[in-house]
Amino acid sequence: MSAIQDAYNQVGADFNDVLRRFTSETLVVRFSEKFLEDPSFEQLGEALQDGNADAAFLASHTLKGIAQNMGFTSLYEPSNALTEELRAKPADLTRAKELFGPVEVEYGKTAEALRAAL
Secondary structure (H helix, E strand, O other), rough: OHHHHHHHHHHOOOOOHHHHHOOOHHHHHHHHHHHHHOOOOHHHHHHHHOOOOHHHHHHHHHHHHHHHHHHHHHHHHHHHHHHHHHOOOOOOHHHHHHHHHHHHHHHHHHHHHHHHHH
């Protein structure tokens, strides 16, 4: 088993599904590196801290999409819940901050597993 496949297994992601879509392990690795470089998670945290619901929505929506494309279901699901909370007008920022907790946990697990593999 390769290191990137092991990372996917650690976070409960379906490596074979992602491999079918990306067509090569090299591309999975390349996009995993880009995932770690993407600023969406940090932007989301900053926007929530600043009380900027619109910026938080954009960052959450981006993070959700990346997680879905990369097959990180355990990150996608809480990101999706947060995105939907922020989609409401007006957004309930108190609830959004509560929903950020699971996103933060899953992002941390995913990033840690990828960093160890790459």
